[in-house]
Amino acid sequence: xxxxxxxxxxxxxxxxxxxTQLPNDTMFPxxxxxxxxxxxxxxxxxxxxxxxxxxxxxxFIKNEIHHDAPLHVNTGLQLLTANTGSDQSTVDDGVxxxxxxxxxxxxxxxxxxxxxxxxxxxxxxxxxxLSHVSGNYSALQMHLMALMQQNHRTETTQNEVVKVKAExxxxxxxxxxxxxxxxxxxxxxVEDQASDSSSDDERTRSCTPQNNNNSEVGTRDSARNSNGKxxxxxxxxxxxxxxxxxxxxxxxxxxxTEATMRKARVSVRARSEAPMISDGCQxxxxxxxxxxxxxxxxxxYRCTMAVGCPVRKQVQxxxxxxxxxxxxxxxxxxxxxxxxxxxxASTTAAxxxxxxxxxxxxxxxxxxxxLLARAILPCSSSSMATLSASAPxxxxxxxxxxxxxxxxxxxxxxxxxQLPFLTGNPQNFGSGPTQMVQAQAFYNQSKFSGLQxxxxxxxxxxxxxxxxxxxxxxxxxxxxxxxxxNAATAAITxxxxxxxxxxxxxxxxxxGAQANNNSTTTTTTNNNNNRATIxxxxxx
DNA sequence: CGCTTTTGACCGGCGC
DNA sequence: GCGCCGGTCAAAAGCG
Numbered sequence: 081x082x083x084x085x086x087x088x089x090x091x092x093x094x095x096x097x098x099x100t101q102l103p104n105d106t107m108f109p110x111x112x113x114x115x116x117x118x119x120x121x122x123x124x125x126x127x128x129x130x131x132x133x134x135x136x137x138x139x140f141i142k143n144e145i146h147h148d149a150p151l152h153v154n155t156g157l158q159l160l161t162a163n164t165g166s167d168q169s170t171v172d173d174g175v176x177x178x179x180x181x182x183x184x185x186x187x188x189x190x191x192x193x194x195x196x197x198x199x200x201x202x203x204x205x206x207x208x209x210l211s212h213v214s215g216n217y218s219a220l221q222m223h224l225m226a227l228m229q230q231n232h233r234t235e236t237t238q239n240e241v242v243k244v245k246a247e248x249x250x251x252x253x254x255x256x257x258x259x260x261x262x263x264x265x266x267x268x269x270v271e272d273q274a275s276d277s278s279s280d281d282e283r284t285r286s287c288t289p290q291n292n293n294n295s296e297v298g299t300r301d302s303a304r305n306s307n308g309k310x311x312x313x314x315x316x317x318x319x320x321x322x323x324x325x326x327x328x329x330x331x332x333x334x335x336x337t338e339a340t341m342r343k344a345r346v347s348v349r350a351r352s353e354a355p356m357i358s359d360g361c362q363x364x365x366x367x368x369x370x371x372x373x374x375x376x377x378x379x380x381y382r383c384t385m386a387v388g389c390p391v392r393k394q395v396q397x398x399x400x401x402x403x404x405x406x407x408x409x410x411x412x413x414x415x416x417x418x419x420x421x422x423x424x425a426s427t428t429a430a431x432x433x434x435x436x437x438x439x440x441x442x443x444x445x446x447x448x449x450x451l452l453a454r455a456i457l458p459c460s461s462s463s464m465a466t467l468s469a470s471a472p473x474x475x476x477x478x479x480x481x482x483x484x485x486x487x488x489x490x491x492x493x494x495x496x497x498q499l500p501f502l503t504g505n506p507q508n509f510g511s512g513p514t515q516m517v518q519a520q521a522f523y524n525q526s527k528f529s530g531l532q533x534x535x536x537x538x539x540x541x542x543x544x545x546x547x548x549x550x551x552x553x554x555x556x557x558x559x560x561x562x563x564x565x566n567a568a569t570a571a572i573t574x575x576x577x578x579x580x581x582x583x584x585x586x587x588x589x590x591x592g593a594q595a596n597n598n599s600t601t602t603t604t605t606n607n608n609n610n611r612a613t614i615x616x617x618x619x620x
Numbered sequence: 621c622g623c624t625t626t627t628g629a630c631c632g633g634c635g636c
Numbered sequence: 637g638c639g640c641c642g643g644t645c646a647a648a649a650g651c652g
Contacts, residue, residue, distance in 0.1 A: 364624065
């Protein structure tokens with residue numbers, strides 16, 4: 081009987097399928113009879129249905145396993161044939177002695193199905209919990225980063241305020257407290273609640289003694305204003321940068337770390353045919369220049385995810401190898417980031433934070449590139465993460481163009497989405513292999529099917545030229561958090577130990593889609609964009 | 621119509 | 637002081 085079939089199939093296979101062979105969502109509908117009807121496999125033929133008295137000999141079972149022939153052909157015993165028959169066999173099932181046994185099995189089937197339903201429900205609950213926890217984790221991570229940076233700036237600011245007061249005593253009312261109203265007007269709440277970094281930067285920058293000694297007191301950019309050409313613009317933080325550049329000397333002893341934080345740069349080298357690597361943030365191009373020594377123009381972008389975000393980046397192709405895209409990040413986001421942007425943002429923030437640390441802000445730290453390099457990439461060679469001391473600003477270069485990972489050597493085409501970026505705060509630098517992400521974890525996640533997570537990934541045969549499905553069509557928009565979380569949840573379920581890293585990978589992958597979308601809105605759409613391989617950051 | 625990109629001009633820093 | 641260079645601005649153009 082079919083129920084007896086279903087019973088044996090379910091009872092034998094259901095404990096294995098949910099987590100291993102079938103996606104959870106598709107597994108349960110298959111638990112019922114369709115499986116039995118469409119697949120009269122040899123499993124069914126094995127002794128479960130046969131009455132003990134009719135148990136086939138061992139030889140028969142072996143034959144059944146090794147031959148894929150239909151059941152009725154391979155069956156050497158009448159009883160088995162009768163048992164494995166279709167629904168019409170009920171006529172043949174006149175064997176009344178099996179009735180109670182079948183009832184019992186039917187009952188057992190019902191029980192198992194109920195149990196599976198309970199497990200399914202529990203699984204869904206766990207998924208929801210996981211997505212919730214993942215979201216909270218991201219939020220907390222950002223909050224922690226913001227607090228750390230704010231805390232550091234606060235210390236610096238307090239020192240500078242003390243010094244300003246001392247100068248006020250010396251110079252009387254000559255020194256205004258610019259930091260009280262230095263913030264640009266008309267900003268949204270987003271900045272109010274999250275822009276401590278930039279606003280504090282503005283305050284501390286403006287209240288430095290150096291600034292106060294200038295004749296440009298009271299104006300943020302006297303040079304511009306003296307032209308009568310430019311009033312204070314909403315983009316004042318950039319002028320704040322400029323302002324800082326104007327007065328770099330005297331205040332260095334007090335705002336060294338602050339300036340370092342602001343000027344610390346993280347340069348990422350990655351092979352990409354896309355005009356921009358995807359980092360999950362929204363960027364607006366505000367300039368392009370031909371840089372000396374490189375025939376490729378350098379593009380300047382600023383973060384537009386929040387008004388007044390000070391983060392900028394420069395994108396330029398390497399002169400020696402134009403398949404290498406060099407992206408240099410500068411500044412720290414002053415707003416919450418979507419999961420898609422966490423990886424890169426955390427990396428850049430981590431680099432800046434490391435520069436802010438005592439050892440790194442010292443000359444020793446600057447002059448010892450390997451310290452920072454190894455701190456950021458504990459498992460990488462120094463050639464993959466270098467610190468430039470000769471540059472005007474401390475610059476960490478993350479070279480993603482090499483592929484020293486033994487795992488990837490073993491599976492050379494299997495990890496085009498491996499993401500090295502830090503996903504946590506600087507204290508997590510040493511977490512080592514957990515920072516390494518294998519994108520294969522997201523296999524079967526249809527959310528990413530359009531993001532070149534082709535299924536060949538699992539079979540280690542990802543073809544770079546393989547045609548890709550169209551990217552997600554969300555021009556200039558971040559993928560919805562819900563989508564991200566849902567997809568992340570599904571992937572994380574498979575291996576909860578990689579929660580943070582998976583989230584980063586997902587976000588970066590989704591960011592890849594965004595980059596594609598961005599590219600479509602600019603000039604040309606490069607179908608090879610997603611072939612950008614950020615593949616070389618390795619764990620051990 | 622609003623947003624983004626393009627692009628020439630402008631500015632300050634720096635080296636000579 | 638001058639010129640070069642990196643970085644930024646903002647008007648114009650492009651685009652959906």
